[in-house]
Amino acid sequence: xNLKLLLEPGDKLLRATFKEDLETVVxxxxxxxxxxxxxxxTKSGTEGLLKTLGKFKxxxxxxxxxxxxxxxxxxxxxxxxxxxxxxxxTIIHTGSKYQRKEALTEWEFIGIAKLSTxxxxxxxxxxxxxxxxxxxxxxxxxxxDFDKEFSKKYFVLTTxxxxxxxxxxxxxxxxxxxxxxxxxxxxxxxMLIRLKKRVSTESAExxxxxxxxxxxxx
Numbered sequence: 115x116n117l118k119l120l121l122e123p124g125d126k127l128l129r130a131t132f133k134e135d136l137e138t139v140v141x142x143x144x145x146x147x148x149x150x151x152x153x154x155x156t157k158s159g160t161e162g163l164l165k166t167l168g169k170f171k172x173x174x175x176x177x178x179x180x181x182x183x184x185x186x187x188x189x190x191x192x193x194x195x196x197x198x199x200x201x202x203x204t205i206i207h208t209g210s211k212y213q214r215k216e217a218l219t220e221w222e223f224i225g226i227a228k229l230s231t232x233x234x235x236x237x238x239x240x241x242x243x244x245x246x247x248x249x250x251x252x253x254x255x256x257x258x259d260f261d262k263e264f265s266k267k268y269f270v271l272t273t274x275x276x277x278x279x280x281x282x283x284x285x286x287x288x289x290x291x292x293x294x295x296x297x298x299x300x301x302x303x304x305m306l307i308r309l310k311k312r313v314s315t316e317s318a319e320x321x322x323x324x325x326x327x328x329x330x331x332x
Contacts, residue, residue, distance in 0.1 A: 135221040135313055139198055142223070142318035143185065146196065150322055151188035155195060160184060163195060163226055169301045172237070172308075178202040182221065187325050193228040194325035196318060223314075225307030225321040227328055229300070231281050234274040236300040238290070241269045260284060264291040289327040293320050 146152055155163065163184050173179050184197035202219050256275055257265040264287040272278045290296060297308045307324060309317045 138313045138315070139183070139221070142313065142315040143196075145315050146185075146187075146318055146322050149319065150326060152185035152196065153188065155184040155186055155197075159186070159195075163197065166226060166228075166304050167199075167306070169304055170299050170306045171301075172297070172299045172306065176201055176203045177217075184226070187322055187329075190227075190325055190329040193230075193329040194322075195226045196322050196325065197224050197226055198222070198313065199224055221313045222308065222311060223318045223321055225305075225325045227305040227307065227325055229303045229305055229328070232277075232302050233281055233300045234272060234277045234302065236270065236272045236278060236298070238268050238270050238296070238298040240295055240297075241265075241267055258282070258287060261287045261291070264288070267291050267294065268296075286328065289324060292327075293324060296320075296324070 143152065160181075164181055167173065167179070167181065179202070180200040182198040182200055184195045186192060187194040187196060198221060200219055200221050202217065205218050256270045256272060256278065258279075261284060268290065270278075290298065295309050295311075297310055299306045305328070307321050309320065311317050
């Protein structure tokens, strides 16, 4: 399985758990096959996904992101892909007399969807306590009165509030709020779904379910 460079070069070293991660990916994909079915992305499809991933701002904070593999989810009309990426970052450990940098490489499942609606630039992540406190002083977050449960679970930012409010649907929000811990970025019609966790069968199934729901219902 070849690693394909996605963004800027960084630490190319793989962790000692590479074999374990690879085994987890295989096991997870088998589970997804049983529940939904998948088809390996074609060469042209993979090239298209690489271009799409380059649009997402939330990936550009890392030293490097490497594209590993992608599969098309059956029933998504060619609009939903479950992919594996290698995310490379640097952690700085600071002590009283020293500072140590540690290179970290994590394999994770991500979802890539081509939506039928252009939502503009949107970012969603789990709602945190300090978000709720900040709302009292500087209400930047967008809440949706028709889905208060969603607004309790997710923090939403956008560059065009009017466009988002006009185009978002109940089905769209309800599909997302079924799950916890998602980080979502939308650039126009392109959507990135992450759990920001090391590869696991649970994360693969969660992302796949959302991809399926969004491309079938939105």
